[in-house]
Structure formats: C-alpha cells, structure tokens
Amino acid sequence: MLTLDGLHIRQGSFELKADLSIGQGRKVAVIGPSGAGKSTLLGALGGFVDIVAGRMICAGEDMAKAPPGARPIAMLFQDNNMFPHLTIRQNVGLGLRSNLRLSAKDEQQVQTAIDRVGLSGLEGRRPAALSGGQQSRAALARVLVQNKPLLLLDEPFAALGPALRQEMLDLVKDLVAETGATLLMVTHAPEDVARIADDVVFVDEGRAQAPVPAAELMANPPPALRAYLGS
Amino acid sequence: MAQRAQPISGSAGAVAGSFVIAAVLAAFVGIALRAEPGAGLGPAEWQAVRFTVVQAALSALISVLLAVPLARALARRQMPGRRMLITLLGAPFILPVIVAVLGLLAIFGRNGWVNLALDALGLPTVSIYGLHGVVLAHVFFNLPLATRLLLQGWQSIPAERFRLAAQLDLPPWMVFRSLEMPMLLRILPGAAALIFVICLTSFAVALTLGGGPRATTIELAIYQAFRFDFDLAKAAWLSVVQLVLAGGAAGIALWMIPQIPLTGGLDRPVRRWDAKGGGQRVLDVLAILLGSAFLLLPLVSVALSGLAGLEAVPASVWRSAGVSLWVAGLSVCVLLILALPLAGWIATRARGSVEAIGLLGLSASPLMIGTGWFILINPIADPVSLSLPVTAVVNALMALPFALRILVPVLRETLDSQGRLCLTLGMQGWAAWVWVLLPRARPQIGFAAGLTGALSVGDLGVIALFADPDRTTLPLQMYRLMGAYQTEAAAGAALILLSMALAIFWLCDKGGRYSAHA
Numbered sequence: 001m002l003t004l005d006g007l008h009i010r011q012g013s014f015e016l017k018a019d020l021s022i023g024q025g026r027k028v029a030v031i032g033p034s035g036a037g038k039s040t041l042l043g044a045l046g047g048f049v050d051i052v053a054g055r056m057i058c059a060g061e062d063m064a065k066a067p068p069g070a071r072p073i074a075m076l077f078q079d080n081n082m083f084p085h086l087t088i089r090q091n092v093g094l095g096l097r098s099n100l101r102l103s104a105k106d107e108q109q110v111q112t113a114i115d116r117v118g119l120s121g122l123e124g125r126r127p128a129a130l131s132g133g134q135q136s137r138a139a140l141a142r143v144l145v146q147n148k149p150l151l152l153l154d155e156p157f158a159a160l161g162p163a164l165r166q167e168m169l170d171l172v173k174d175l176v177a178e179t180g181a182t183l184l185m186v187t188h189a190p191e192d193v194a195r196i197a198d199d200v201v202f203v204d205e206g207r208a209q210a211p212v213p214a215a216e217l218m219a220n221p222p223p224a225l226r227a228y229l230g231s
Numbered sequence: 232m233a234q235r236a237q238p239i240s241g242s243a244g245a246v247a248g249s250f251v252i253a254a255v256l257a258a259f260v261g262i263a264l265r266a267e268p269g270a271g272l273g274p275a276e277w278q279a280v281r282f283t284v285v286q287a288a289l290s291a292l293i294s295v296l297l298a299v300p301l302a303r304a305l306a307r308r309q310m311p312g313r314r315m316l317i318t319l320l321g322a323p324f325i326l327p328v329i330v331a332v333l334g335l336l337a338i339f340g341r342n343g344w345v346n347l348a349l350d351a352l353g354l355p356t357v358s359i360y361g362l363h364g365v366v367l368a369h370v371f372f373n374l375p376l377a378t379r380l381l382l383q384g385w386q387s388i389p390a391e392r393f394r395l396a397a398q399l400d401l402p403p404w405m406v407f408r409s410l411e412m413p414m415l416l417r418i419l420p421g422a423a424a425l426i427f428v429i430c431l432t433s434f435a436v437a438l439t440l441g442g443g444p445r446a447t448t449i450e451l452a453i454y455q456a457f458r459f460d461f462d463l464a465k466a467a468w469l470s471v472v473q474l475v476l477a478g479g480a481a482g483i484a485l486w487m488i489p490q491i492p493l494t495g496g497l498d499r500p501v502r503r504w505d506a507k508g509g510g511q512r513v514l515d516v517l518a519i520l521l522g523s524a525f526l527l528l529p530l531v532s533v534a535l536s537g538l539a540g541l542e543a544v545p546a547s548v549w550r551s552a553g554v555s556l557w558v559a560g561l562s563v564c565v566l567l568i569l570a571l572p573l574a575g576w577i578a579t580r581a582r583g584s585v586e587a588i589g590l591l592g593l594s595a596s597p598l599m600i601g602t603g604w605f606i607l608i609n610p611i612a613d614p615v616s617l618s619l620p621v622t623a624v625v626n627a628l629m630a631l632p633f634a635l636r637i638l639v640p641v642l643r644e645t646l647d648s649q650g651r652l653c654l655t656l657g658m659q660g661w662a663a664w665v666w667v668l669l670p671r672a673r674p675q676i677g678f679a680a681g682l683t684g685a686l687s688v689g690d691l692g693v694i695a696l697f698a699d700p701d702r703t704t705l706p707l708q709m710y711r712l713m714g715a716y717q718t719e720a721a722a723g724a725a726l727i728l729l730s731m732a733l734a735i736f737w738l739c740d741k742g743g744r745y746s747a748h749a
Contacts, residue, residue, distance in 0.1 A: 046651075046655060047236065047654065047655075048236070048651055048654070067236060067654070067659075068236060068651070068654035068655050068657075069654055069655060069656060069657025069658070069659065070657065073655070074655070075655045077651060077652070080648045080649055080651070080652055081652065082652075083649060083652070083666070083667060085670045085671060086666065086670075090666075094656050094658065094666070095656060098656050098657040098658040098659075098662050099658075099661070099662045099665075099666075100662070100666060146656075
C-alpha cells in the first residue's frame with residue numbers, strides 16, 4: 001500500500017533513509033529514540049519536509065512531488081489539529097470541503113462523523129470549550145470524513161493522560177477497522193505498540209527499518225531497540 | 232520546515248507591493264520631468280532647508296530630553312490614572328494635527344491661557360508663531376512617542392536587577408548609572424533619530440504655526456510654490472531636496488531607529504525598591520503632572536471651546552465632514568487591499584524585510600508624492616477633480632508601514648501554528664484567507680483600519696495642494712475657518728473632527744475585536 005523506495009531526507013546536517021513497504025490496512029507503530037527522525041519521516045510523508053531523493057508510492061502513485069493537500073493522507077500533528085476560531089462542525093467540515101461549501105448531504109456526513117466519535121451535541125462549540133480528549137475525538141471525526149487511505153498520527157495524544165490515550169487508541173483502532181485505512185503512528189510507549197500495532201518500524205541511526213511484526217519484535221528486541229526500551 | 236510550502240501564495244502580495252513601488256516611482260518620474268536643470272534653488276529655498284533641519288533637530292532633542300523624566304516617573308510609580316495616561320500617550324497617533332494646533336493655540340496663543348497668566352503677572356507675553364511654535368507642536372506630538380519608546384526601554388531592564396540594587400542598597404545616582412544610563416544610551420539616539428525623520432516631513436504644523444521667510448519647512452515651501460506661484464519647476468526641485476534630505480536621514484538612521492510600540496503591554500509597572508526618597512518622589516510627581524498638563528490641557532480646551540462653538544458651525548463644515556468620511560472610508564479600503572496581501576507575502580518569507588518598507592513610508596513625503604502625481608496627471612485630466620481619491624490613496628500609502636507592522640506578526644504566527652493543518656486539508660489561497668487568516672487576524676485588521684481611518688480623516692496634506700472649494704475635507708475647511716478668523720466655527724469644527732477621528736478608530740478597533748476568538 002505504501003512503499004518508500006530509496007527515500008532520502010536531509011534537514012541541515014540530519015539525514016534519514018528509508019526503504020520499506022507497508023501492507024494495506026496494517027497498523028504500524030513508528031518507534032525510536034528522541035531525535036531519531038520519527039516525526040521527520042511522517043513530515044516527509046505528509047509533504048512538510050523536503051526529500052532529496054527517492055519515491056513514496058502510496059495507493060499506486062508516487063506522491064513525492066504532490067503538495068500536502070493532494071496526497072492520499074490524513075494527518076494529525078502533536079498540536080494545532082483544530083482551528084481555534086472555528087466550531088467543531090466547521091473544523092470537521094473542512095475535512096470534506098476545504099472551502100467549507102457544504103451541501104445538505106455533506107452536512108449530514110459531518111454530523112454522522114461527529115456522532116460516531118461521541119461528540120453529539122457539541123458540534124456548535126469551539127475547540128477551547130472542549131476537553132483535551134474531546135478535542136482529540138473531534139480531530140478524529142475530521143479524519144473520518146477525510147476518508148483518506150493512509151492515516152498518519154504524529155503523537156496527537158501525547159498530552160493526554162494514560163487512560164484517555166488508550167481510549168483514543170481504541171477509537172483509532174475501531175475507525176481504521178471501519179474505513180480500511182492504513183495507519184502509521186509515532187509513539188514512545190511500548191504499551192501503545194502492544195495495544196494497537198500490527199507492525200513496528202524502528203527508526204535509529206539515520207535509518208527507518210523495514211516493518212517487523214510487533215509481537216515478535218517486542219518479545220525479542222534487537223540490541224538497539226533493547227537499549228531504547230531500557231528493559 | 233515551514234519554508235517549503237505555504238497555504239497562501241505571494242503573487243497577490245507581489246502585485247500590491249509593485250503597486251506601492253510604482254506609485255512612489257511615478258511621483259519621482261513626475262518630479263524629474265519638471266525639475267529642469269538650471270532652475271535650481273534660490274536663497275529662500277536654502278533658508279527653508281536650513282529651517283527644516285533646525286526645527287527637526289530641536290524637536291527631536293527636546294522631545295527625548297523631556298521624555299526621560301516622564302518615562303522614568305511612569306516606569307517606577309504606581310498611581311491611579313497611570314494606565315489611562317499611558318493609553319493617552321498613544322493618542323497623538325490618531326489625533327488630527329490641525330486639532331492639536333488649535334488646542335495649543337488656546338493654551339499658548341496670543342490670547343491663550345499662558346499669555347493671560349503672564350499678562351496678569353505683568354510679564355511680557357510670548358508668541359507661538361515661528362520656530363518655537365513649530366517646535367512646541369512637534370514636541371506635543373513626539374513627546375508621547377519618545378516616552379513610550381523609553382518606557383519600553385525601562386521595562387526591558389530585568390526586575391531582578393532592581394532587586395539586586397535594592398539588596399546592595401545602591402544610592403539613586405548609582406542605580407541610574409548602573410541600570411538606567413546604559414539603557415538610555417541604547418534607546419535615546421534611536422528615538423531622537425526617529426523623531427528627527429518624522430519632523431523633517433512635517434507640513435500641517437508648519438502651515439499653521441510657521442510660514443514667512445524665517446519659518447518655512449521644505450514641505451511648506453513645496454505647497455507655496457505650488458499654490459501661490461504655481462511654479463511646478465520650483466516645487467519639483469524642492470521635492471528632490473525633500474527626498475534627498477528625508478530619505479538620506481532615514482537611510483543613515485536605519486540602523487538606530489527603534490520599533491515603534493503600537494500596541495499595549497506598556498501598562499505593567501515594575502516593582503521598585505529604590506527611589507523611595509522624598510526628592511525623587513517630588514521629581515516624579517512633578518514630571519507626571521507637568522507632562523499630563525502639557526498633553527491634556529490643549530485637548531481639554533478643544534473640547535470646551537468646541538462645545539461652545541458647535542452652534543456657529545456653518546453647513547459647509549458638515550458637508551466637508553461628509554467628504555472626509557468618504558475619503559477615510561476609501562483610504563481604509565485601499566489600505567486593506569494593499570496591506571493584507573503584502574503582509575501575507577511578507578509573513579511567508581524570512582524576517583527582516585518589513586523595516587525597510589516601513590522606512591520607505593517614513594521618508595516619502597505626502598506633498599512630494601502629491602506634486603509628482605499632479606505633474607503626471609495634469610496633462611491628461613484635471614487633477615482637482617481627482618483630489619479626493621488621490622488624497623485617499625496617499626493616506627493609505629502613509630499608513631501602510633504601520634499597518635504592516637501590525638498585521639505581519641499575527642499572520643506569521645497563524646501560518647506557523649496552523650499552516651500545516653491548512654495544507655493537509657488542502658486549504659489554499661482563498662480558502663485559507665477566508666477561513667483561517669482573516670478570522671485570526673481580525674483584531675489586528677480592525678486596529679490597522681482604525682489607525683488608517685483616523686489618520687486619513689484628520690490629514691491635512693495632499694488635499695491642500697489639490698483642493699478647490701467644492702472638494703474640501705474637514706481639516707482643510709477647519710484651516711480655512713481659522714485663516715478667516717472664524718474662531719468659534721473653527722473650534723466647533725475641531726471638536727467634530729476630533730470626535731470623528733476617535734469614533735472611526737474606536738469603531739474599527741472594537742469591530743475587529745467584537746466576538747473574536749483567540
């Protein structure tokens with residue numbers, strides 16, 4: 001579904017290379033030490049970090065040259081996932097129509113997504129009037145209406161407490177199961193990997209390694225990963 | 232990382248920027264066409280150059296020197312009304328010059344309060360006309376600016392240093408030398424340079440309080456060559472001199488001119504442990520009292536005599552008030568059309584380009600631009616019929632540097648924090664402007680529009696060059712009433728003008744902030 005072919009990213013003196021392939025509908029955790037380039041990898045996929053060479057084939061097409069909005073990707077960042085001056089309904093609606101010209105059918109779809117993530121009745125509020133967990137739910141409602149084949153999560157739930165974060169991961173798991181999207185998520189926590197991931201991409205020393213089945217890897221981590229996990 | 236892609240393109244901004252440069256260049260071309268070699272400058276013109284430099288230097292010097300005790304008192308005293316006084320220090324930005332002049336006349340004029348007092352004491356009276364009047368008015372306008380700049384300087388001294396000074400029990404002189412003196416040496420030259428450049432292109436003050444061979448600025452000389460002699464060659468030569476002088480001064484001062492504090496954040500007093508002594512306290516109270524009296528009394532007198540004069544106001548004043556409103560509205564529209572795309576464009580680029588544009592605006596004088604355009608328009612159309620739109624456009628150009636200073640930071644911040652989100656959602660160009668940038672920047676847009684509207688409605692500049700009796704703005708009409716010694720009507724007009732400027736600013740500023748969401 002996603003193939004990174006000779007991908008080479010350079011940011012100043014930082015370099016990252018990736019040659020890997022991820023199957024349709026897989027849920028992949030991207031782990032690695034701080035500063036290894038996990039967010040940079042997702043940034044390159046999203047179109048925010050320049051690549052020096054290589055191809056990024058997603059859904060059969062090389063998207064390396066496409067602008068961020070034209071890629072078959074929905075992405076949530078660490079923060080700023082909502083426009084604070086717009087209502088939840090408008091924020092979700094932007095996932096469907098970037099000019100917010102919503103038909104009655106679109107409105108219905110937006111409402112359905114809001115209901116699906118459990119925010120019924122809150123659609124008229126602005127993000128600041130919602131709790132952290134509710135804001136995450138709203139962002140996921142937008143991901144739902146965006147209906148893109150690839151979902152990138154760059155630690156959007158990092159600021160939530162452990163229980164809330166697990167709740168969100170369960171919701172993400174359900175949503176990608178419903179839409180059939182492929183998931184790529186950055187995480188620091190081994191328990192997140194156990195909870196949601198089929199595969200793990202380990203990023204270290206300038207390389208994003210090919211995905212390995214999560215259970216297998218976590219049960220028997222190679223030395224570098226063992227050093228990172230500290231167990 | 233944000234440099235790669237942006238939700239808004241720079242093309243609209245580039246078009247707006249080109250228009251601004253073309254507008255200024257067109258004025259240069261017009262001037263160059265008429266500044267025939269050989270015509271040159273006579274002794275009267277050289278006298279104007281000398282006077283311009285002398286009055287600007289004196290105004291700058293006196294403004295910053297008086298600002299030191301006032302800013303120091305405001306920085307270290309906590310008292311009722313302090314916040315309001317500091318807000319008022321921002322008022323000269325939107326105060327029509329002609330209104331302030333009328334207020335100053337009421338205090339320092341021939342029958343003003345000061346002279347009445349001097350007379351009662353049997354002392355010789357003073358005249359406000361000439362060099363000292365021009366300097367007085369410039370100090371009135373720039374003392375608040377200098378005070379705000381210095382207040383900023385005082386607040387840049389970390390509170391911990393004052394705590395340390397208190398711990399060491401340093402005497403006042405040592406506190407001054409070790410903490411305040413270095414800051415003053417850093418800020419004062421820049422503040423003086425800024426005020427010097429501003430006063431070089433002063434017109435309305437010189438028009439009303441100067442004049443005659445001994446007190447004519449270059450800007451005023453351009454006007455006189457234009458209006459009285461219709462000597463376009465002389466006006467063009469004077470414009471060249473003005474450009475060289477103001478542009479040169481701005482260029483030389485480029486490295487030392489500070490940021491003009493346009494917005495709040497100055498009302499935070501720093502807790503001080505020193506300066507508890509009686510002498511220091513008396514000095515501070517005196518500085519604040521004298522400073523506020525100097526700044527407030529002229530405005531109070533405008534309000535008082537204006538209320539009395541409202542009945543004497545002729546219909547022509549109300550007509551010209553309508554004209555002024557129209558000009559101000561047009562000016563705000565032109566400004567927003569230019570400033571928004573330009574600010575967006577600047578916000579997507581690396582820092583640093585804003586200051587240059589700001590200085591271009593400071594050094595290009597309105598009358599110079601007006602003269603250039605007049606020369607270009609004259610063969611094609613009747614410039615008088617275009618006087619109002621031309622005034623509106625020139626006003627917008629003059630307000631542009633300030634508007635950019637207000638708009639660029641908020642647009643940059645919005646693009647930094649929400650640009651990526653816009654891009655992943657495919658919101659580009661129009662959609663990003665309508666749904667993200669404009670709503671986020673609305674308070675700043677309102678503030679910039681308010682400043683521009685107030686500046687434009689009170690401006691007495693280009694309109695004086697072009698105007699005829701049918702197309703008169705309120706400031707010009709007020710000037711004519713003053714010239715015809717219709718004192719009461721002029722006072723009434725001044726109050727109307729002042730109210731209009733304040734109302735425009737207030738409406739735009741409040742409108743921008745109304746139900747705005749952070």
